[in-house]
Amino acid sequence: MPLPPYIKEASESSKKRYQTVYAEKTGAIAAPTAGFHFTEQLLKSLKEKGVLIAIVTLIVGRGTFNPIKTENVEEHHMDEEYFEIDEKEIGKINNQIKNKGRIVAVGTTTIRTLESAYKNGKINQSKGKTSLFIYPGYKFNVVDTFITNFHWPKSTPLLLTCAFGGKELILRAYKEAIDRRYRFYSFGDAMLIR
Amino acid sequence: MGIDLLPLIKKTMKLSNFDYELPKELIAQEPATPRDSSKLIVIDRKKQTIEHKVFRDIVDFLNKGDLLVINNAKVFPARLLGKKEITGGKIDLLLIEEMEKDRWKCLIQGSGSIKKGLNIIFGNNKLKGKIEDYDKGIYSIKFECDGKFDDVL
Known part of the structure; x- marks a missing residue:
C-alpha cells in the first residue's frame, strides 16, 4: 500500500491499516483518512443508537493533494476527482434534507461530494467529476456537522476546514492541539466541528 | 450607498494566513x-x-x-514493480484507469522494448500481466491473478 511520503517509519501492520474498515470502491491514490477512526463496533453502536448511515464515493486523486501555489487563494484550481452516489443513498440524503435532519460528513472528500452533487435544494447528480474548491466564504448547503483530521498548513483540506469552522476558531483549535501533543495528518487524531 | 465588501474579504484570502508551525514529532507515523x-x-x-x-x-x-455520511473509496497501489517473464528486465508500471475487470490503461517505464504480447510478472508470482495494446505512450494490460485482484495488489 502506498503511504503518504511524510510517514517514514510505518510497519507492515500499519501499512495494512491505511484503509477505512468500510473501504470498497477501489482506485483512490490516498485514503479518506477521517474514516480511519471508525471500527465495525463503533459503527454498530451508532446504528443501535438510531444514527443513520449513507455511503458516497469520491475517488481521492491528485486534486486533494496538489499544493496551492498562488498566494491569492482563489486563483488555485483543483484537479478533477470522480464521485458517485447510488440512488438508494441519494434517497437517504434527500430525505434528511427534506426533514431538516442533521447531516454529519466524515472527511473533506465526503463534504465535497455532497456539496458538488447538490443543486436546487437536493442531491441532483449521481455521478460526475468535481473540482469544487472550498475555502472561507463558501456557504455550505448540505452539511451541518463535520468530522475531519488535522491537515497540512496551507492545504486545500485545511482551507475547507476553516471555511466550515471559521478560520480563527480552527487555527485556535490547531494551536491547542499542538500544545496538547495531538497527533497530526493521515494516521493522526480527529476533529469534530458542530 | 452600499459598500462593496468583496474586495476586503478577498484581501484576507491570502495563503499565508493559513500557515502554522507543526513540530515534526507530532506527525503520526503509526495509526492509533x-x-x-x-x-x-x-x-x-x-x-x-x-x-x-x-x-x-x-x-x-x-x-x-x-x-452520518461516509466515503467508501478504497486505496489501491497505483504503482507496480515487475519484471519481464523471459528476460527478467525490470518494469515500472503506473495504473491509470480500469477499463474493465482486470484490464487497465497504464504507463510503463522499463528496460528494453515493450511490445504487444509481453508477459510481466509481479511480486511473488501471484500476479501476471500481458501487454495487449499500445497507443501514444499508454499501454493496456490484462492481469491474471491468483485470487482476487484487489487483494493481490
Missing part, C-alpha cells in the same frame, strides 16, 4: 490502536468552545435520526 482510541477535539461553532475527547465519544455527540 484500536482505531477509535485516537483523540477527538470537539469544536462548537455557536459557543466558540473547544473540548478534548476520545474518538469513541462520538456516540455522545450524534443523535438518533442524524445521518
Whole structure:
C-alpha cells in the first residue's frame, strides 16, 4: 500500500491499516483518512443508537493533494476527482434534507461530494467529476456537522476546514492541539466541528 | 450607498494566513490502536468552545435520526514493480484507469522494448500481466491473478 511520503517509519501492520474498515470502491491514490477512526463496533453502536448511515464515493486523486501555489487563494484550481452516489443513498440524503435532519460528513472528500452533487435544494447528480474548491466564504448547503483530521498548513483540506469552522476558531483549535501533543495528518487524531 | 465588501474579504484570502508551525514529532507515523482510541477535539461553532475527547465519544455527540455520511473509496497501489517473464528486465508500471475487470490503461517505464504480447510478472508470482495494446505512450494490460485482484495488489 502506498503511504503518504511524510510517514517514514510505518510497519507492515500499519501499512495494512491505511484503509477505512468500510473501504470498497477501489482506485483512490490516498485514503479518506477521517474514516480511519471508525471500527465495525463503533459503527454498530451508532446504528443501535438510531444514527443513520449513507455511503458516497469520491475517488481521492491528485486534486486533494496538489499544493496551492498562488498566494491569492482563489486563483488555485483543483484537479478533477470522480464521485458517485447510488440512488438508494441519494434517497437517504434527500430525505434528511427534506426533514431538516442533521447531516454529519466524515472527511473533506465526503463534504465535497455532497456539496458538488447538490443543486436546487437536493442531491441532483449521481455521478460526475468535481473540482469544487472550498475555502472561507463558501456557504455550505448540505452539511451541518463535520468530522475531519488535522491537515497540512496551507492545504486545500485545511482551507475547507476553516471555511466550515471559521478560520480563527480552527487555527485556535490547531494551536491547542499542538500544545496538547495531538497527533497530526493521515494516521493522526480527529476533529469534530458542530 | 452600499459598500462593496468583496474586495476586503478577498484581501484576507491570502495563503499565508493559513500557515502554522507543526513540530515534526507530532506527525503520526503509526495509526492509533484500536482505531477509535485516537483523540477527538470537539469544536462548537455557536459557543466558540473547544473540548478534548476520545474518538469513541462520538456516540455522545450524534443523535438518533442524524445521518452520518461516509466515503467508501478504497486505496489501491497505483504503482507496480515487475519484471519481464523471459528476460527478467525490470518494469515500472503506473495504473491509470480500469477499463474493465482486470484490464487497465497504464504507463510503463522499463528496460528494453515493450511490445504487444509481453508477459510481466509481479511480486511473488501471484500476479501476471500481458501487454495487449499500445497507443501514444499508454499501454493496456490484462492481469491474471491468483485470487482476487484487489487483494493481490
